[in-house]
Amino acid sequence: MLKEERHRFILNEVGIHNRVLLTDIANLLDVSVDTVRRDIKELHNSKLLKKVHGGAISLGFNNYNPIGKTIYSLEEKSRIAEKCLSLIKEGQVILLSGGTTNLELAKRLPSKFKLTCFTPSLPIAVQLLTKSNIEVIFIGGRMSKDSQIAIGGSAINMLSEIKVDICFLGTNSLHPVEGLTEFDWEIVQMKKAMIHSSRKVVSPCISEKIGSLQRFKICDVEEIDVLITELEPWDVKLNAFKNMNIQLL
Amino acid sequence: MLKEERHRFILNEVGIHNRVLLTDIANLLDVSVDTVRRDIKELHNSKLLKKVHGGAISLGFNNYNPIGKTIYSLEEKSRIAEKCLSLIKEGQVILLSGGTTNLELAKRLPSKFKLTCFTPSLPIAVQLLTKSNIEVIFIGGRMSKDSQIAIGGSAINMLSEIKVDICFLGTNSLHPVEGLTEFDWEIVQMKKAMIHSSRKVVSPCISEKIGSLQRFKICDVEEIDVLITELEPWDVKLNAFKNMNIQLL
DNA sequence: CTTATTACAGCAATATATTGCAAAAATAAG
DNA sequence: CTTATTTTTGCAATATATTGCTGTAATAAG
Numbered sequence: 001m002l003k004e005e006r007h008r009f010i011l012n013e014v015g016i017h018n019r020v021l022l023t024d025i026a027n028l029l030d031v032s033v034d035t036v037r038r039d040i041k042e043l044h045n046s047k048l049l050k051k052v053h054g055g056a057i058s059l060g061f062n063n064y065n066p067i068g069k070t071i072y073s074l075e076e077k078s079r080i081a082e083k084c085l086s087l088i089k090e091g092q093v094i095l096l097s098g099g100t101t102n103l104e105l106a107k108r109l110p111s112k113f114k115l116t117c118f119t120p121s122l123p124i125a126v127q128l129l130t131k132s133n134i135e136v137i138f139i140g141g142r143m144s145k146d147s148q149i150a151i152g153g154s155a156i157n158m159l160s161e162i163k164v165d166i167c168f169l170g171t172n173s174l175h176p177v178e179g180l181t182e183f184d185w186e187i188v189q190m191k192k193a194m195i196h197s198s199r200k201v202v203s204p205c206i207s208e209k210i211g212s213l214q215r216f217k218i219c220d221v222e223e224i225d226v227l228i229t230e231l232e233p234w235d236v237k238l239n240a241f242k243n244m245n246i247q248l249l
Numbered sequence: 250m251l252k253e254e255r256h257r258f259i260l261n262e263v264g265i266h267n268r269v270l271l272t273d274i275a276n277l278l279d280v281s282v283d284t285v286r287r288d289i290k291e292l293h294n295s296k297l298l299k300k301v302h303g304g305a306i307s308l309g310f311n312n313y314n315p316i317g318k319t320i321y322s323l324e325e326k327s328r329i330a331e332k333c334l335s336l337i338k339e340g341q342v343i344l345l346s347g348g349t350t351n352l353e354l355a356k357r358l359p360s361k362f363k364l365t366c367f368t369p370s371l372p373i374a375v376q377l378l379t380k381s382n383i384e385v386i387f388i389g390g391r392m393s394k395d396s397q398i399a400i401g402g403s404a405i406n407m408l409s410e411i412k413v414d415i416c417f418l419g420t421n422s423l424h425p426v427e428g429l430t431e432f433d434w435e436i437v438q439m440k441k442a443m444i445h446s447s448r449k450v451v452s453p454c455i456s457e458k459i460g461s462l463q464r465f466k467i468c469d470v471e472e473i474d475v476l477i478t479e480l481e482p483w484d485v486k487l488n489a490f491k492n493m494n495i496q497l498l
Numbered sequence: 499c500t501t502a503t504t505a506c507a508g509c510a511a512t513a514t515a516t517t518g519c520a521a522a523a524a525t526a527a528g
Numbered sequence: 529c530t531t532a533t534t535t536t537t538g539c540a541a542t543a544t545a546t547t548g549c550t551g552t553a554a555t556a557a558g
């Protein structure tokens with residue numbers, strides 16, 4: 001294994017988990033701890049991660065994500081992202097809306113997977129461009145400073161011209177009766193357009209968001225094909241969805 | 250076996266596996282490792298792959314951080330960016346093509362300045378979104394992994410619908426007779442569209458790029474309104490442009 | 499304080515890089 | 529076609545880099 005490969009592996013791990021242990025990496029790559037330590041030292045000197053006692057942690061964290069917001073519920077987002085991955089087949093065309101859960105998914109898409117990804121999200125596009133076999137198409141438009149996604153007429157226009165296999169629709173509020181809702185009207189318009197452009201709509205949703213309600217409505221629950229939470233599908237919290245026409249994952 | 254054939258073989262292997270070992274290639278092609286090493290050195294110098302200890306690795310999928318991407322000529326780019334700034338008036342609508350010089354310009358745009366900025370460049374958009382008073386509109390489309398800008402039909406389409414006050418057109422090759430040229434045909438199409446969408450075209454150009462020539466033509470020198478280099482306007486290197494209808498800055 | 503883990507420096511074995519050189523191959527010139 | 533020149537290639541000698549291991553120092557944790 002080339003040194004450069006180890007470096008990339010480590011950076012990738014740090015990117016996903018925000019931290020790594022020397023011993024874990026050494027086991028995974030089947031090299032000595034010293035080698036990993038020296039690798040991490042180099043990466044530290046190149047300011048690509050921060051070397052700490054016992055391993056390394058990510059510098060980034062606050063780069064693209066609104067500072068402070070994260071870390072909490074990162075576990076859950078990871079679990080959800082992993083489940084999302086299982087729905088994607090090589091060669092498909094997918095659409096990723098914004099949101100941190102989808103960003104986690106983007107990080108985890110394997111480089112060697114051949115995929116076409118549409119997205120209006122800047123941080124997600126940045127992630128995807130590091131993956132060699134993924135074709136990235138940015139849905140352009142006026143950029144929202146908060147959410148870092150493109151919104152407005154031209155974005156919606158561009159969406160109207162595509163039809164993808166799966167849309168992963170970041171979900172902030174999911175109410176069993178009222179459906180999907182949003183705080184921002186512009187984003188509602190985007191999400192409506194995304195649903196319209198997709199054969200299959202997947203809603204990755206942290207369970208704590210279930211039952212919450214915002215000002216504007218995106219769609220009814222029934223328009224979602226798959227609901228993915230960090231819970232097991234038989235969890236009582238998901239009871240409300242069990243006799244609906246939705247796949248729980 | 251011809252050198253060119255080996256080069257193609259190596260690039261192909263790197264394309265498929267993202268990495269190669271010197272010894273593997275030497276065995277497969279039945280030449281000495283020295284030969285392969287020299288081949289890889291050449292390909293490295295042509296920036297077609299990255300030579301590492303023991304082999305070579307793909308460039309494509311490493312972009313975790315644009316750090317290390319030539320710091321050389323940053324002085325000049327800064328000077329140029331400062332000059333560009335002087336052309337921008339509050340309230341204007343501007344268009345920034347890709348390129349590191351324009352990225353420097355984007356970094357320097359003052360936050361309190363009210364501006365509308367169009368750009369097809371991912372890193373530039375990321376920069377601009379940190380500025381509170383700048384409205385950012387991303388020209389979406391298929392993303393080029395190399396240049397990190399949107400290219401192709403939908404990007405050009407979106408450009409066709411706008412008319413901005415000033416376009417800052419990153420310039421890699423400026424020849425007094427042959428005009429502006431580019432290596433990549435897709436980018437040529439983008440730049441043509443950008444010129445067409447702008448009332449005023451400014452060409453920020455490191456002086457060492459003056460006189461160079463690439464495969465595809467963007468436009469004649471006369472279509473540029475302002476040429477900005479790091480040199481003083483009376484520098485002899487700019488003589489060729491002095492009786493043209495161009496403002497030198 | 500004590501213990502367990504991790505960091506670091508130095509060393510040796512191995513792998514890779516570099517250099518100069520000569521033979522072979524390709525190219526240019528007559 | 530022949531000869532001279534340049535480029536390419538493989539080889540050998542030497543230099544450098546990488547890696548895992550050792551023993552010892554530093555650090556974290558109870």
